[in-house]
Amino acid sequence: MSAPAQAVQTGGFETLARQLAAYLTPDDIAAIRRAYAYGERAHSGQQRQTGEPYIAHPLAVATILADLHVDAATMCAALLHDVIEDTTATSAEVSEQFGEEVAALVDAVTKLTQIRFETREQAQAANFRKMMLAVAGDLRVMLIKLADRLHNMRTLRHLSADKRRRIARETLDIYAPIAARFGMHTLCKELEDLGFAALYPLRYRVLDEALRRARGNRHDLVGKIETTLRHRLDEAGLQYRLVSREKHLYSVYQKMREDHLSLSEVYDVYALRVVMDTVDACYRALGVVHNTFKPVPQRFKDYIAIPKTNGYQSLHTALFTPYGVPAEIQIRTEEMDLVANDGVAAHWRYKNPDGSGSRAEQRAREWLHGLLELQRNAGDPQEFLDSVKWDLFPDEVYVFTPRGQILALPTGATAVDFAYAVHSDIGNRCVAARVNRRLVPLSTVLESGATVEIITARTTTPHPSWLSFVVTGKARAAIRHFLKHVDHAQAIALGRRLLELELSRLGTPMAQVPEQNVAGLLREFSAKAMDDLLEEVGLGKRLAVVVATHLVSGTPPATERRPRSGLRRALARVAPRWLVGKDARHTPLAIKGTEGLVVSYGKCCRPIPGDPVRGYVSVGRGVVIHVDDCPSAKDFAKQPDKWLDVEWQPASDSRFPVDIRVEIEDQRGQLATLAATISDMDCNIASVQIANRDGIHAVATFTLEVRDRVHLARIMKRLRTIKSVRRIIRKRG
Template sequence: KKEELIERFGAPVATLVDGLSKLEKIEFQSQIEVQAENFRKMLLAMARDVRVILVKLADRLHNMRTLGAMSPEKKRRIARETMEVYVPIAHRLGLNNIYRELQDLSFSHLYPMRYKTLSKAVRAARGNRREVVSKILESVKNTLAAAGIQAQVFGREKTLYGIYRKMRNKHLTFSQVLDVYGFRIVVDSFANCYVALGTLHALYKPMPGKFKDYIAIPKLNGYQSLHTTLIGPYGTPVEFQVRTQDMHRVAESGVAAHWLYKNAEGSLTDLQQRTHAWLQSLLDIQKQTGDSAEFLEHVKVDLFPDSVYVFTPKSKIIALPRGATALDFAYTIHTDIGDQTIAAKINHEQAPLRTELRNGDIVEIITSPTSRPSPNWLTFVRTGKARSAIRHHLRTVNLFESIDLGKRLLSQAMAGLKLDPELPDHLAERLLNESSAKSLDELYADIGVGKRMAALVARHILALVEDASPPLPPPE
């Protein structure tokens, strides 16, 4: 009971447990509805207190570790749900330790034979790699020490699912994926990240186009590191990640690493602000969607990890999912901006609203107070926020138009029967009771979309006036 939890563990813990337990007490017609509604409730609980999802992810990790006794079909169902829902959330919040383990556990239950085959191949390959790994480690440590940089250098293991995904998506062989060596360097200061990078580039030749600065522009989940790929001993590609200890802590634990900590001024950290903005967007999408399945559809789009970074005309950085368009950018700025968009400029040149954005683009949106969303926009927008806002507007506008049309049709039909189109309250109340409509607007909307015939409703009103009403036919 919640009272016992409060007594033993305090009110905050009791609230978290209560929030989690409510997720389990739902009954639905189908498994899809169960997943969609649970997902919606979980994300809305997370939007109010992010610790709810931290506990839920820990619970799911424990469940995935203990699936042994279940039937293969149930294992696959739970693993698929984990891969589609919990893995993207862990990634979005930067919980990389949990993210990697959930991925590998899900992989092992979804594709047990592929998992075993890859696992055996990786164990065999490790022995062959030791000489190269040792040579690179020693060389890098000595070079950094000679440059006066205090650093920890680690070999970085690829996860089995990461290997499998790269083989499948890039059509590579096992040896091609494993022939890329990975290392992580943790230094003592922000400035030394860049000094260490220069030292590495002097040691080994960099591969063109393989450098990324996630320190200057962090990923959406707060991840910061310098990434570079170099040509190492024997001509083998070597990937390096360079970061500080604080960056490493966030890279491994994400939002959990410092959610409860504030910076020196007492304000939220940059990661907390971005997470707050994402959680707020969940609430915005929830307000604009009709049901749980639609909510799930919109939010899943925004959980994909690949991002593109663009600029406003005032040089503010905006992060969007890869494939996002100029119109998605408009809705990211504000729903009203998106709704009133008439044109876009990308890098100071006119561009169609459907134009996909690329890293570094400067995007300017042109609006008009009379502009309204078009149904065609749904064919190219990418973000959940844009899709839900457009659908919400179209539903609202269509409803108003249906009400207006239905009211005019009924007025015409009533005029033909010499009836006053303005119904007295007592007649309106009887009409609603006998028609099963919740309001006159609902009745008008039904007429407007053809669910009810205006002539039949008018004749029923005439019968009410004459106090001899036959049953009103239900909507078709």
């Protein structure tokens, strides 16, 4: 390193040392100085793409963290965070020089640094899961990573355009939301603005220029409001600090895009913040503010009494002013202001008397603890990523348990989300809900202030349809986890039935199959146990006829040893009559509608008991039932090995969806008459659509849940007795 460059770096550390002297001991600063010297030697000869010596980057990361007043171990790890990955230094060496705590932090950050996000859609879900689980062990790991990302974003201009866009996208999708979730809004805002500028440079410049032009006029108006408020607060004898803030550029852009607003319609670009010394003074200041300007209805939010999930606390209100511009006011204490800006990092500036740390830190740890539960329930990395994304940066509603406990849920959360937020067992067994003492469906979207009570039953289990309306990651992961286990058991049961059916056709019951044949089959298919093979048969991944033939003969699987014509002859023994003629041996698979997720019914033809049906073996879905004359039969005719004969088995407790089309005279009240008639026939209406055809006639399409064809015929016969009904048909396809 040249003498001038070395002098610059030394001067840089002295600037950092002066920052550290404000809150760390001389011994701590000496240890941090040693870490800097070690990092400088390790990175000697390396350069950033900016042309600076590489040590400039760790020094900048440490300087960002010094503004947050982090502890000495975090500062040392920040200065050393690249030495293991980019130099010959080892973790053992760092541990020996600076202790196990610093070495563990450096090692964890090194693992995070090796993570790359390729695209927004993919986001390398497996690596994202590793990152979040690593952070769950120590919040300081993410603080270093966020500071590292911030400095990289500040120097992004030195990279190629493609790299700039990729890094900006992952910053906006992953790192900025995590910073917000940790309550670190100051850092989050800068990450968002830098990412916005790199990803959409033209939009950034246009919006920035528009804000500059509007700033003068709006600033004058805010100044008048500020002067009025200062006068009234002084009259009330309150001690306060009044500051104005401007909404950062990316936040303005998001609001304009999501709410379809022009810049002039975004009235909260500027806001005033009143900082008080106590919580009591905050509410007194609110009274003064509301006596000065009339509040906008429905815009007051008390985040002091009910903090946000990331620990944020403040009073928010919007005011009508005589200057033609509404004003947004935030009122909070000094501690709340610190937490609002620094989030979990406020832990080092403010310690609760009980040593528990800031509220933001407590909330962040609760969220990270929830990630561990998601990890246990998530079946694969992509599912884990999808679940976490629901929980990053949510708008929130606040609801109460019957005992008065407050729960924060994302906007759009339903009664099922609430049930899982209380406890996973409550969610798995919920059957209904009461909102403000009124019975409501489980899909009901909750509103702030509601009191929610969940009704459970021991025999109830999660339903796949819940996935269509739950919004929290915890609920989604828990439902999927349960259904996968149910899926597994049902697939094994169906696979056993299919295999026993084929074995009976070959004249060899399962109990008579030689054990060596079973062992040979498992080896051939690389299956650990018979249940694994049965599951593959039930899900359609392996043909039951091939497995049965091998079990009986003990020879290699038919698909591997027989020519195509031989396989066809083998399949002819079990193929449906309509494919191979009347002489084929024919023992249908009995179905009754209660087989679960591995037996499903084609939406193309909506089969119901009484319809002549066939089963199609679909990979991953098990057996899909179609009516005989379904158009799908023609599409699958070239795959005779995938079709099974099936027959209905009586089951009085099952209901099946079916579509009917009713042409009626367009008169007032006719839809209600039709619905009442259907309900009288012990039939549930799943959905209804109505369309006016010519001003005189209308067409109503109902999806009904019926027991069988006889039940449907009775309903249609009853509907034909209504005078306004002109025609009824059962819809197909």
